[in-house]
Amino acid sequence: xxxxxxxxxxxxxxxxxxxxxxxxxxxxxxxxxxxxxxxxxxxxxxxxxxxxxxxxxxxxxxxxxxxxxxxxxxxxxxxxxxxxxxxxxxxxxxxxxxxxxxxxxxxxxxxxxxxxxxxxxxxxxxxxxxxxxxxxxxxxxxxxxxxxxxxxxxxxxxxxxxxxxxxxxxxxxxxxxxxxxxxxxxxxxxxxxxxxxxxxxxxxxxxxxxxxxxxxxxxxxxxxxxxxxxxxxxxxxxxxxxxxxxxxxxxxxxxxxxxxxxxxxxxxxxxxxxxxxxxxxxxx
Amino acid sequence: xxxxxxxxxxxxxxxxxxxxxxxxxxxxxxxxxxxxxxxxxxxxxxxxxxxxxxxxxxxxxxxxxxxxxxxxxxxxxxxxxxxxxxxxxxxxxxxxxxxxxxxxxxxxxxxxxxxxxxxxxxxxxxxxxxxxxxxxxxxxxxxxxxxxxxxxxxxxxxxxxxxxxxxxxxxxxxxxxxxxxxxxxxxxxxxxxxxxxxxxxxxxxxxxxxxxxxxxxxxxxxxxxxxxxxxxxxxxxxxxxxxxxxxxxxxxxxxxxxxxxxxxxxxxxxxxxxxxxxxxxxxxxxxxxxxxxxxxxxxxxxxxxxxxxxxxxxxxxxxxxxxxxxxxxxxxxxxxxxxxxxxxxxxxxxxxxxxxxxxxxxxxxxxxxxxxxxxxxxxxxxxxxxxxxxxxxxxxxxxxxxxx
Numbered sequence: 001x002x003x004x005x006x007x008x009x010x011x012x013x014x015x016x017x018x019x020x021x022x023x024x025x026x027x028x029x030x031x032x033x034x035x036x037x038x039x040x041x042x043x044x045x046x047x048x049x050x051x052x053x054x055x056x057x058x059x060x061x062x063x064x065x066x067x068x069x070x071x072x073x074x075x076x077x078x079x080x081x082x083x084x085x086x087x088x089x090x091x092x093x094x095x096x097x098x099x100x101x102x103x104x105x106x107x108x109x110x111x112x113x114x115x116x117x118x119x120x121x122x123x124x125x126x127x128x129x130x131x132x133x134x135x136x137x138x139x140x141x142x143x144x145x146x147x148x149x150x151x152x153x154x155x156x157x158x159x160x161x162x163x164x165x166x167x168x169x170x171x172x173x174x175x176x177x178x179x180x181x182x183x184x185x186x187x188x189x190x191x192x193x194x195x196x197x198x199x200x201x202x203x204x205x206x207x208x209x210x211x212x213x214x215x216x217x218x219x220x221x222x223x224x225x226x227x228x229x230x231x232x233x234x235x236x237x238x239x240x241x242x243x244x245x246x247x248x249x250x251x252x253x254x255x256x257x258x259x260x261x262x263x264x265x266x267x268x269x270x271x272x273x274x275x276x277x278x279x280x281x282x283x284x
Numbered sequence: 285x286x287x288x289x290x291x292x293x294x295x296x297x298x299x300x301x302x303x304x305x306x307x308x309x310x311x312x313x314x315x316x317x318x319x320x321x322x323x324x325x326x327x328x329x330x331x332x333x334x335x336x337x338x339x340x341x342x343x344x345x346x347x348x349x350x351x352x353x354x355x356x357x358x359x360x361x362x363x364x365x366x367x368x369x370x371x372x373x374x375x376x377x378x379x380x381x382x383x384x385x386x387x388x389x390x391x392x393x394x395x396x397x398x399x400x401x402x403x404x405x406x407x408x409x410x411x412x413x414x415x416x417x418x419x420x421x422x423x424x425x426x427x428x429x430x431x432x433x434x435x436x437x438x439x440x441x442x443x444x445x446x447x448x449x450x451x452x453x454x455x456x457x458x459x460x461x462x463x464x465x466x467x468x469x470x471x472x473x474x475x476x477x478x479x480x481x482x483x484x485x486x487x488x489x490x491x492x493x494x495x496x497x498x499x500x501x502x503x504x505x506x507x508x509x510x511x512x513x514x515x516x517x518x519x520x521x522x523x524x525x526x527x528x529x530x531x532x533x534x535x536x537x538x539x540x541x542x543x544x545x546x547x548x549x550x551x552x553x554x555x556x557x558x559x560x561x562x563x564x565x566x567x568x569x570x571x572x573x574x575x576x577x578x579x580x581x582x583x584x585x586x587x588x589x590x591x592x593x594x595x596x597x598x599x600x601x602x603x604x605x606x607x608x609x610x611x612x613x614x615x616x617x618x619x620x621x622x623x624x625x626x627x628x629x630x631x632x633x634x635x636x637x638x639x640x641x642x643x644x645x646x647x648x649x650x651x652x653x654x655x656x657x658x659x660x661x662x663x664x665x666x667x668x669x670x671x672x673x674x675x676x677x678x679x680x681x682x683x684x685x686x687x688x
Contacts, residue, residue: 002510008502113335114523116530116557126536135534138502208499209527217497252503257466260495 013245014145022196028232038219039102044201072194236279324383343602373403398422408433427683447653449480457515569656
């Protein structure tokens with residue numbers, strides 16, 4: 001086991017961290033397993049492909065979360081809010097259907113062939129880091145993800161909207177009785193959650209190859225991360241995401257075919273040992 | 285009651301369909317002897333393979349244009365019936381039945397994937413139509429799934445691997461690492477390659493298999509870097525191949541490698557996506573566009589004139605399929621698939637890929653395989669053909685599972 005392999009784990013963990021924090025936010029507040037989260041991530045990657053092709057990767061990193069936030073607003077206003085009193089399984093199925101439609105839409109717009117996005121010029125190639133030559137772009141992902149995680153935690157802990165989000169995630173009805181505008185809180189949460197999925201997609205675009213199945217490939221892992229982290233807990237999801245990324249990579253080094261079952265094994269173990277997930281009932 | 289009615293209705297439908305089948309194959313021996321010779325093309329027209337499907341049709345179009353311009357075969361014109369599929373075996377089979385029974389097609393071409401061919405081969409004799417496979421590479425198609433009515437124009441995966449193994453001595457690099465996809469093709473390719481490497485006096489320092497649909501090759505590449513390998517044999521297809529090439533570039537893996545040898549990993553349609561980083565990569569090549577024979581020159585010129593771009597292996601292999609079919613019809617003196625399938629056994633034809641023979645025992649076309657290096661030309665990336673391996677070296681003995 002060497003430092004480069006550990007960094008591989010941290011890089012994958014960083015990506016899972018960004019992706020799962022968005023899902024955890026929506027899950028915590030709306031109680032809906034958003035099966036369209038993988039599709040949002042895929043949409044982020046494809047939009048990043050088109051934007052970076054025309055205007056550069058950095059602009060894509062800015063435009064994609066904004067575009068996805070708008071998509072999140074539509075999702076909230078068209079589905080989550082009108083259907084909030086329906087059973088969670090119904091809403092879950094609707095998001096599943098949306099994901100299937102999104103996949104076809106991506107094929108229609110961008111085609112089904114595999115695409116790639118190049119990282120910005122100065123992040124191509126490798127950088128010397130703690131004595132090893134490591135891809136600069138992966139180091140950048142790690143830095144961006146850690147900064148983002150810190151910003152998200154600060155936002156949730158020290159702003160009033162953060163307080164409202166945490167309150168509504170604990171108990172949405174009591175929060176409403178206490179005078180919190182839960183519709184507004186929910187709108188912000190779904191928009192931010194979708195933006196985070198898009199950002200993860202944009203970050204992943206130069207890392208992996210783009211194909212219309214990329215969302216589904218990650219969705220299961222991310223759902224597991226959220227459950228392992230503690231349903232609705234953002235910090236829990238972040239820790240679980242990073243942990244799973246590292247464990248999975250380490251297992252891949254040792255036995256690739258075993259690494260495939262790591263997320264499922266982790267899920268089983270955590271649910272048996274701590275059914276509420278790593279973070280229990282804490283939100284952030 | 286309802287269920288019984290349904291059963292009766294299905295039985296009637298089935299009987300009518302079967303009668304129609306019989307009628308169609310009867311008629312193909314009768315009145316079709318003076319009308320046009322009909323070939324149904326069933327390429328995928330949607331999805332990931334759509335581009336290949338379109339290009340396969342273009343190959344057939346050029347072949348048909350040229351032969352009709354010469355007056356057809358024995359005075360009979362060739363007619364293409366263009367159908368479409370989604371590369372799903374069930375769809376392709378349904379469309380094939382429709383083309384044969386309703387449109388009167390006697391021959392089928394441009395079918396893409398191995399599973400489609402597997403399903404189709406099982407039905408060909410019953411349908412009374414011949415299929416020309418210029419794209420599905422699975423070995424089983426000339427093994428347990430073979431059919432006397434199917435001609436395997438393209439090289440099988442075994443032939444591809446054997447060709448690379450035979451050229452191994454030509455490639456720089458002493459310490460080889462194998463990076464392969466974790467399913468049957470990857471494992472069998474790795475086995476063949478390892479045996480060839482030993483014979484060539486090369487060392488295999490690392491052998492690793494990544495599950496299909498691996499998105500992050502980071503840990504595999506780190507291991508490759510740590511293994512001290514100076515050459516890599518890579519068997520990664522589609523999105524996996526793109527991800528592997530792209531991440532290897534980010535890890536600067538190429539710096540320590542003298543050779544990256546791919547099996548069906550890089551090909552012309554992927555050149556644009558993969559970009560200049562694959563310059564200097566080696567890969568098996570089925571068709572040499574710069575091939576130095578008159579027929580090929582004529583084909584390249586005619587194809588470019590018809591479609592505005594130079595051909596690559598997909599149109600070329602389909603064009604070759606057409607050439608073999610036309611020669612067989614001429615030899616049989618008939619377009620009856622039963623007679624043509626007899627005439628095609630051990631038939632030797634001069635084609636764009638040189639002189640080829642259709643092996644009688646399994647329908648495999650015996651043809652050369654090439655090793656190519658990706659080079660940057662005037663119009664972007666292209667394959668430079670380095671070695672040419674004879675079919676006698678690459679082709680395994682006919683599979684005993686194939687019985688006509």
